[in-house]
Amino acid sequence: MTSQLRVDRISPANNSEIIIDGFDPESGIPEAPIDGKLYGRKDSGWSQFATGALLSENRYGSGTITVPAGAFTAELYVSGGGGGGANHGDGSHNRAGGGQGYQMRSNINVNEFETMNAVVGAKGTFNGKANGGPGGQTTLTYKDLSIVCGGGGGGVSGAGSGKGGGAAGVGTFSDPSGISLSHDGRSAMGSHAQVGESNNAGLIDPENGAGGNSYDVITIGPGAILIKWYG
Amino acid sequence: MNTYAQIINNKVANLLLWDGISPIDFIEGEVVLADENAWVGGSYEDGAFIPQYTQEELDAIEEEQGQIRRHIIEKIGANLTSEEKAWLEENL
Numbered sequence: 001m002t003s004q005l006r007v008d009r010i011s012p013a014n015n016s017e018i019i020i021d022g023f024d025p026e027s028g029i030p031e032a033p034i035d036g037k038l039y040g041r042k043d044s045g046w047s048q049f050a051t052g053a054l055l056s057e058n059r060y061g062s063g064t065i066t067v068p069a070g071a072f073t074a075e076l077y078v079s080g081g082g083g084g085g086a087n088h089g090d091g092s093h094n095r096a097g098g099g100q101g102y103q104m105r106s107n108i109n110v111n112e113f114e115t116m117n118a119v120v121g122a123k124g125t126f127n128g129k130a131n132g133g134p135g136g137q138t139t140l141t142y143k144d145l146s147i148v149c150g151g152g153g154g155g156v157s158g159a160g161s162g163k164g165g166g167a168a169g170v171g172t173f174s175d176p177s178g179i180s181l182s183h184d185g186r187s188a189m190g191s192h193a194q195v196g197e198s199n200n201a202g203l204i205d206p207e208n209g210a211g212g213n214s215y216d217v218i219t220i221g222p223g224a225i226l227i228k229w230y231g
Numbered sequence: 232m233n234t235y236a237q238i239i240n241n242k243v244a245n246l247l248l249w250d251g252i253s254p255i256d257f258i259e260g261e262v263v264l265a266d267e268n269a270w271v272g273g274s275y276e277d278g279a280f281i282p283q284y285t286q287e288e289l290d291a292i293e294e295e296q297g298q299i300r301r302h303i304i305e306k307i308g309a310n311l312t313s314e315e316k317a318w319l320e321e322n323l
Binding site: 063 | 232234235237245246247248249250252253254255257258265267269270271272283284288289292293296
């Protein structure tokens with residue numbers, strides 16, 4: 001949206017000044033809050049960036065999360081569980097990696113002592129000789145903000161060379177009241193290369209949400225919720 | 232942190248990580264400690280998870296893999312020495 005300035009008359013004056021009559025400062029862009037914090041324009045108002053002092057950084061399991069004292073913004077890292085890989089055991093051609101869980105990163109405004117509801121998805125299963133299982137879904141809700149990160153799909157055993165990689169997890173972000181300052185997300189399907197490795201390039205949180213390879217359960221990343229609290 | 236299954240209408244709707252203590256009453260359905268047979272999309276009947284594959288299915292897969300392995304060794308082994316064939320059987 002473009003801000004507009006109404007000008008009723010421009011008249012010459014001394015020393016090359018231009019006097020503009022009819023400009024009402026109240027109708028233009030309002031001043032940002034002056035409280036020592038950094039703000040950016042969002043829609044018709046100002047939103048604080050998550051650049052205050054880092055108070056703490058915590059990983060959470062399923063349950064309720066209480067905004068700590070002194071926190072005004074939070075940087076959220078949410079990951080769905082990675083899918084399990086598939087192994088057919090008859091050579092390299094039918095192996096496949098599991099898909100990545102969807103990952104999302106968001107900065108939001110928070111109020112201290114309020115609560116969030118968290119469900120953290122587990123990693124998918126690995127069956128050794130058959131299809132991998134899908135990863136669990138991770139959800140985080142705060143007020144009417146909702147972040148859903150689906151688990152990666154399991155690799156498909158015996159699909160043939162160049163096929164069978166687990167599906168990428170799917171994510172949704174809903175923020176009807178506009179309490180978020182920014183967000184982005186990503187995921188990728190599992191590799192269906194003959195070697196059956198997973199495809200985990202570009203993960204926002206490399207420790208979590210990774211799809212498994214076709215050899216073991218170790219490489220499958222669980223879902224996670226990591227929150228950095230800023231004052 | 233253990234893995235639990237969210238059960239809705241006798242189906243495993245989700246697998247989640249939980250400490251077993253934190254309040255999760257906002258989760259729909261029943262939450263049950265998972266075992267190695269629990270998988271997203273699987274069934275939960277009479278207090279037990281139905282595995283993704285039956286033992287018969289896994290046996291069939293293993294038998295199929297064994298047949299393919301034997302065929303490969305037979306075909307390649309025709310042109311190998313006994314020592315080479317023994318190595319192949321051990322490492323394939």
